Amino acid sequence: xxxxxxxxxxxxxxxxxxxxxxxxxxxxxxxxxxxxxxxxxxxxxxxxxxxxxxxxxxxxxxxxxxxxxxxxxxxxxxxxxxxxxxxxxxxxxxxxxxxxxxxxxxxxxxxxxxxxxxxxxxxxxxxxxxxxxxxxxxxxxxxxxxxxxxxxxxxxxxxxxxxxxxxxxxxxxxxxxxxxxxxxxxxxxxxxxxxxxxxxxxxxxxxxxxxxxxxxxxxxxxxxxxxxxxxxxxxxxxxxxxxxxxxxxxxxxxxxxxxxxxxxxxxxxxxxxxxxxxxxxxxxxxxxxxxxxxxxxxxxxxxxxxxxxxxxxxxxxxxxxxxxxxxxxxxxxxxxxxxxxxxxxxxxxxxxxxxxxxxxxxxxxxxxxxxxxxxxxxxxxxxxxxxxxxxxxxxxxxxxxxxxxxxxxxxxxxxxxxxxxxxxxxxxxxxxxxxxxxxxxxxxxxxxxx
Ligand code: SAH
Ligand code: SF4
Ligand code: F3S
Numbered sequence: 059x060x061x062x063x064x065x066x067x068x069x070x071x072x073x074x075x076x077x078x079x080x081x082x083x084x085x086x087x088x089x090x091x092x093x094x095x096x097x098x099x100x101x102x103x104x105x106x107x108x109x110x111x112x113x114x115x116x117x118x119x120x121x122x123x124x125x126x127x128x129x130x131x132x133x134x135x136x137x138x139x140x141x142x143x144x145x146x147x148x149x150x151x152x153x154x155x156x157x158x159x160x161x162x163x164x165x166x167x168x169x170x171x172x173x174x175x176x177x178x179x180x181x182x183x184x185x186x187x188x189x190x191x192x193x194x195x196x197x198x199x200x201x202x203x204x205x206x207x208x209x210x211x212x213x214x215x216x217x218x219x220x221x222x223x224x225x226x227x228x229x230x231x232x233x234x235x236x237x238x239x240x241x242x243x244x245x246x247x248x249x250x251x252x253x254x255x256x257x258x259x260x261x262x263x264x265x266x267x268x269x270x271x272x273x274x275x276x277x278x279x280x281x282x283x284x285x286x287x288x289x290x291x292x293x294x295x296x297x298x299x300x301x302x303x304x305x306x307x308x309x310x311x312x313x314x315x316x317x318x319x320x321x322x323x324x325x326x327x328x329x330x331x332x333x334x335x336x337x338x339x340x341x342x343x344x345x346x347x348x349x350x351x352x353x354x355x356x357x358x359x360x361x362x363x364x365x366x367x368x369x370x371x372x373x374x375x376x377x378x379x380x381x382x383x384x385x386x387x388x389x390x391x392x393x394x395x396x397x398x399x400x401x402x403x404x405x406x407x408x409x410x411x412x413x414x415x416x417x418x419x420x421x422x423x424x425x426x427x428x429x430x431x432x433x434x435x436x437x438x439x440x441x442x443x444x445x446x447x448x449x450x451x452x453x454x455x456x457x458x459x460x461x462x463x464x465x466x467x468x469x470x471x472x473x474x475x476x477x478x479x480x481x482x483x484x485x486x487x488x489x490x491x492x493x494x495x496x497x498x499x500x501x502x503x504x505x506x507x508x
Contacts, residue, residue, distance in 0.1 A: 069106025216262030
């Protein structure tokens with residue numbers, strides 16, 4: 059009997075990876091993935107706890123699902139609802155208390171046990187909850203992906219975090235830092251390449267802290283892992299995220315210089331441009347350290363572009379601190395960046411700090427910062443016009459005869475191109491900047507492949 063599984067993913071790319079693996083785990087038990095919640099037999103909300111709004115979204119979604127579940131029960135069938143991810147880990151039993159319609163709560167380290175939990179519910183149990191951090195590696199228990207995710211895929215190589223930035227829930231929801239062994243990652247990467255994947259983004263909450271056991275029994279850093287994976291024939295592009303400035307070692311920087319498959323685009327969150335704030339955040343580096351690091355990376359690979367995350371309105375942040383962030387942004391120059399109002403999270407040290415910043419001040423700072431960041435990303439997009447850029451075509455565009463792909467800098471690029479070019483890297487001359495993408499034309503002849 060086939061049952062329909064719908065997964066709604068919130069939060070970061072690691073959750074996107076986990077959602078794909080949850081589908082792999084459920085597939086042998088007769089669950090096939092659908093892209094519409096209507097008519098699904100099982101709904102998984104793979105949740106994020108990073109900011110209050112992210113967590114609250116889950117409860118409003120559960121509120122909406124209550125009616126659907128009741129309607130289904132009136133017809134004599136059971137709609138199974140599972141909450142996975144970081145809200146599941148952080149709030150566990152509270153979720154069931156607040157939303158009794160939830161059948162299953164499963165943490166990010168134990169979703170390989172989901173089939174047992176589903177079986178328990180099928181046998182008549184009221185609810186099932188598992189938010190352990192088991193000693194046995196979940197990755198050893200995950201089945202191989204059967205279906206091709208498309209030309210671009212994620213691969214989690216590292217999980218968890220030991221940094222304990224004072225604003226952040228990740229060390230609590232994802233646990234201690236852990237690196238998968240090189241051989242295990244390589245098997246997964248080769249399998250994905252066999253399925254037609256051309257671009258692999260290596261994921262970790264702290265991916266550049268990667269220190270996995272290599273086939274030689276030594277501890278390998280991320281640079282070495284990337285050079286190994288770059289040898290896989292089918293793979294044309296490699297990326298990694300998210301990195302912490304403290305963990306960018308010389309070998310990884312050198313990999314940017316030496317490894318052509320490694321894309322010249324690096325997400326390197328700085329959070330703030332003020333030393334006082336960085337210290338209060340427990341980031342473990344100064345503004346000057348970050349600037350020197352950006353210089354070293356740019357010296358290694360001159361065409362590299364940086365992106366970042368910023369938090370405004372961290373407790374105690376003064377106007378001068380905020381202006382220091384604006385100055386740092388002007389000095390570094392980002393191709394793209396994400397910025398957020400500080401959101402106090404339960405159990406984190408900064409949430410108890412006395413000097414919380416008023417929401418209207420946060421809103422003003424966020425809007426000024428976002429204006430500046432938008433100016434920079436728009437200017438970067440305009441600079442691309444007239445350039446010939448390599449694009450990995452991923453899927454058909456909205457208009458017939460058009461494909462959409464990604465530039466090395468993750469910009470969406472549209473061009474008229476035949477479907478046969480999906481999964482190939484072609485050179486495209488950029489002709490126009492659109493709202494959230496670039497438009498271009500295939501350069502002639504279209505034989506330039508990375
Ligand atoms: N591991 C990554 C970040 C993971 S969280 C790193 O160290 O950079 C992604 C982003 O969410 C962070 O970079 C930060 O900018 C933001 N963030 C995390 N906690 C937050 C909070 N409590 N309030 C607002 N933004 C937050
Ligand atoms: Fe959170 Fe800091 Fe760890 Fe990033 S490094 S996941 S921001 S605690
Ligand atoms: Fe959110 Fe968890 Fe990722 S809190 S950002 S889903 S690690």
